[in-house]
Amino acid sequence: MNVSVILFTADLRLHDHPPLRAALDGSRQVVPLFVRDPAVDRAGFAAPNRLAFLADCLRDLDTGLRERGGRLVVRSGDVVEQVLKVVAEADADEVHLAADVSAHARHRETRLRRVLEEQGVRLHVHDTVTTAVPPGALSPAASDHFAVFTPYFRQWSREPIRDTLAAPRAVPVPDGVGSEPLPSRTAVTGLSDGLAPGGEQAGRSRLTAWLRDGITAYEDRHDDLAGDATSRLSPHLHFGTLSPVELVNRARRAGGGAGAEAFVRQLAWRDFHRQVLAARPEAASVDYRTRNDRWRSVxxxxxxxxxxxxxxxxxxxxxxxxxxxxxxxxxxxxxxxxxxxxxxxxxxxxxxxxxxxxxxxxxxxxxxxxxxxxxxxxxxxxxxxxxxxxxxxxxxxxxxxxxxxxxxxxxxxxxxxxxxxxxxxxxxxxxxxxxxxxxxxxxxxxxxxxxxxxxx
CATH class of the missing domain: 1.10.579.10 (DNA Cyclobutane Dipyrimidine Photolyase, subunit A, domain 3)
Known part of the structure; x- marks a missing residue:
C-alpha cells in the first residue's frame, strides 16, 4: 500500500483538513507528523502560554486520530531532516503540507521541496487550510497585494469559498514509525493562571456555543469590554484547531444579519494581514510604511x-x-x-x-x-x-x-x-x-x- 506523510503545522485538526483528505485519497496509509522545530525556540516564539496550548492541541489531535485507528507521530529537530527520516521509515512517496505565509514557513517549504524532489518524493502544498482565501488569490491591478482593507474586503466577499470537508472516518497509519512522547501542559512553567484549554474538541465546543449564543449580537457588542462578547476563537485559529473556511461557511449559514457579517469581516481582516505578509515578509520586523519616527527609549x-x-x-x-x-x-x-x-x-x-x-x-x-x-x-x-x-x-x-x-x-x-x-x-x-x-x-x-x- 502506498504511504503519504501529512505534516501538521498550524492546522492541528481533523475537520475540514484538505491536506489530510488528499493524503488519504486512494485508500493510502498516512503518517500524521508534527515536528517540534528548535528554530521556533531560537527565534523567541516558543512562549509558555503557546507551548501549553500546543500540548493540549497535540494530545487532542492524537486522541482524534486514535479514535479513527491512527496516531500522531511527534518528532523534534530540523523539520526537513525529520520529514526525510519519516519518509524513509514509512517508505512514503508523497508529503502533504498546508501553505503558510511567514518567511520561516516559506523557507521551510522551499527546502523541503528541493530535498524531497532529490529523493523522488512529491510535495503537495495546499491552500485554504489556514486562510479562507489564499493570500495570492486577490490583488489590485497595479500591485501584488492590497495595502488597504476596504477594497480587499470587497473582492474577498465576492470570492467563492470552498465547501467544508468532513473529518475522515478512518486514518490508517503504517507500523514501524516511532514517535516521541506527546508533550504535556503540566511540564510547562510560567503560564498565565487563566489560560484556556486548547485542542480541536475545545475549539469546536466554543464555536458551537458562539454560533448559538453570541454571533447574533456581535455587531452591537463586540467592543463591550465588560461584556466579553467576542468569540475568543483566535487561539484556535492560530493553532488551526478550527478552520477559517468552516467559520465563514457556518457564520453565513447562521442566518446572516449584522452580527454574522461583522464576524466574517474579522475573518477577512485575518486573511488581509496574511496577504500583506506574504507579499512583504520583512513587515514582521520592519516598518511597512516608514514615518521616520524617533522612538523614545524609556x-x-x-x-x-x-x-x-x-x-x-x-x-x-x-x-x-x-x-x-x-x-x-x-x-x-x-x-x-x-x-x-x-x-x-x-x-x-x-x-x-x-x-x-x-x-x-x-x-x-x-x-x-x-x-x-x-x-x-x-x-x-x-x-x-x-x-x-x-x-x-x-x-x-x-x-x-x-x-x-x-x-x-x-x-x-x-x-x-x-x-x-x-x-x-x-x-x-x-x-x-x-x-x-x-x-x-x-x-x-x-x-x-x-x-x-x-x-x-
Missing part, C-alpha cells in the same frame, strides 16, 4: 505599561487581563497599543514583542501588522490617530465594570469615575495605592505629533 515607562501601572485604568486593566489569561479583548489591544506607540511614543516592536511573549494567539501576521496599524507604520489610512484612553473607556466600559474586574485597587470606586482616579478626593483617593498617570495625555499627544513632524 524603560521605566515601558515597564509600567507591561505591569499595568500606567495610571490609566482601562490600559492597566487590559494589560493585566493579558498577563492573567494570555489573551486580551480586541478593544483593549487597540487601546494599549495606541498608548504605547503614540502616547508614550515607544517603538511598536517593543509592544509586539511583549504581546508575543504572552498571547496564546500570538501570530506573526496578525500581531505584527496590527501593531503596525496602530502605530501608524502599517496599512492604516489615518496613521496619526491617537486613541484617548479616558474617552474610550467611558464609551466601551461606561460603568467601569471591566476596570474594576482587573484593577482591584479601584474596586471601591463606583460608576464611570473609576476611569479618572486622579480626580478622586479625600478618603476615596487615600483608599487606593493606584499610581498617578505616568504622562499627561495632552503632553503625550503633542510629543507624538512633533515626532511625526506635524504642527501641534
Amino acid at each position: 524603560p521605566d515607562e515601558v515597564e509600567a505599561w507591561r505591569e499595568g501601572r500606567t495610571g490609566y485604568p482601562v490600559v492597566d486593566a487590559a494589560m493585566r487581563q493579558l498577563r492573567h489569561e494570555g489573551w486580551m479583548h480586541n478593544r483593549g489591544r487597540l487601546l494599549t497599543a495606541s498608548f504605547l506607540t503614540k502616547t508614550l511614543y515607544v517603538d511598536w516592536r517593543v509592544g509586539a514583542r511583549h504581546f508575543l511573549d504572552l498571547l496564546v494567539d500570538g501570530d506573526v501576521a496578525n500581531n505584527q501588522l496590527n501593531w503596525q496599524w496602530m502605530a501608524g507604520t502599517g496599512t492604516d489610512s489615518r496613521p496619526n490617530r491617537v486613541l484617548n484612553p479616558v474617552t474610550q473607556a467611558k464609551r466601551y466600559d461606561p460603568d467601569g465594570t471591566y476596570v474594576r474586574r482587573w484593577v482591584p485597587e479601584l474596586a471601591h470606586v463606583e460608576g464611570p469615575g473609576v476611569h479618572e482616579p486622579w480626580k478622586l478626593r479625600g478618603l476615596d483617593r487615600a483608599a487606593t495605592d493606584y499610581p498617578e498617570p505616568i504622562v499627561e495625555l495632552s503632553e503625550g499627544r503633542a510629543r507624538f505629533l512633533r515626532g511625526r513632524g506635524m504642527a501641534v
Whole structure:
C-alpha cells in the first residue's frame, strides 16, 4: 500500500483538513507528523502560554486520530531532516503540507521541496487550510497585494469559498514509525493562571456555543469590554484547531444579519494581514510604511505599561487581563497599543514583542501588522490617530465594570469615575495605592505629533 506523510503545522485538526483528505485519497496509509522545530525556540516564539496550548492541541489531535485507528507521530529537530527520516521509515512517496505565509514557513517549504524532489518524493502544498482565501488569490491591478482593507474586503466577499470537508472516518497509519512522547501542559512553567484549554474538541465546543449564543449580537457588542462578547476563537485559529473556511461557511449559514457579517469581516481582516505578509515578509520586523519616527527609549515607562501601572485604568486593566489569561479583548489591544506607540511614543516592536511573549494567539501576521496599524507604520489610512484612553473607556466600559474586574485597587470606586482616579478626593483617593498617570495625555499627544513632524 502506498504511504503519504501529512505534516501538521498550524492546522492541528481533523475537520475540514484538505491536506489530510488528499493524503488519504486512494485508500493510502498516512503518517500524521508534527515536528517540534528548535528554530521556533531560537527565534523567541516558543512562549509558555503557546507551548501549553500546543500540548493540549497535540494530545487532542492524537486522541482524534486514535479514535479513527491512527496516531500522531511527534518528532523534534530540523523539520526537513525529520520529514526525510519519516519518509524513509514509512517508505512514503508523497508529503502533504498546508501553505503558510511567514518567511520561516516559506523557507521551510522551499527546502523541503528541493530535498524531497532529490529523493523522488512529491510535495503537495495546499491552500485554504489556514486562510479562507489564499493570500495570492486577490490583488489590485497595479500591485501584488492590497495595502488597504476596504477594497480587499470587497473582492474577498465576492470570492467563492470552498465547501467544508468532513473529518475522515478512518486514518490508517503504517507500523514501524516511532514517535516521541506527546508533550504535556503540566511540564510547562510560567503560564498565565487563566489560560484556556486548547485542542480541536475545545475549539469546536466554543464555536458551537458562539454560533448559538453570541454571533447574533456581535455587531452591537463586540467592543463591550465588560461584556466579553467576542468569540475568543483566535487561539484556535492560530493553532488551526478550527478552520477559517468552516467559520465563514457556518457564520453565513447562521442566518446572516449584522452580527454574522461583522464576524466574517474579522475573518477577512485575518486573511488581509496574511496577504500583506506574504507579499512583504520583512513587515514582521520592519516598518511597512516608514514615518521616520524617533522612538523614545524609556524603560521605566515601558515597564509600567507591561505591569499595568500606567495610571490609566482601562490600559492597566487590559494589560493585566493579558498577563492573567494570555489573551486580551480586541478593544483593549487597540487601546494599549495606541498608548504605547503614540502616547508614550515607544517603538511598536517593543509592544509586539511583549504581546508575543504572552498571547496564546500570538501570530506573526496578525500581531505584527496590527501593531503596525496602530502605530501608524502599517496599512492604516489615518496613521496619526491617537486613541484617548479616558474617552474610550467611558464609551466601551461606561460603568467601569471591566476596570474594576482587573484593577482591584479601584474596586471601591463606583460608576464611570473609576476611569479618572486622579480626580478622586479625600478618603476615596487615600483608599487606593493606584499610581498617578505616568504622562499627561495632552503632553503625550503633542510629543507624538512633533515626532511625526506635524504642527501641534
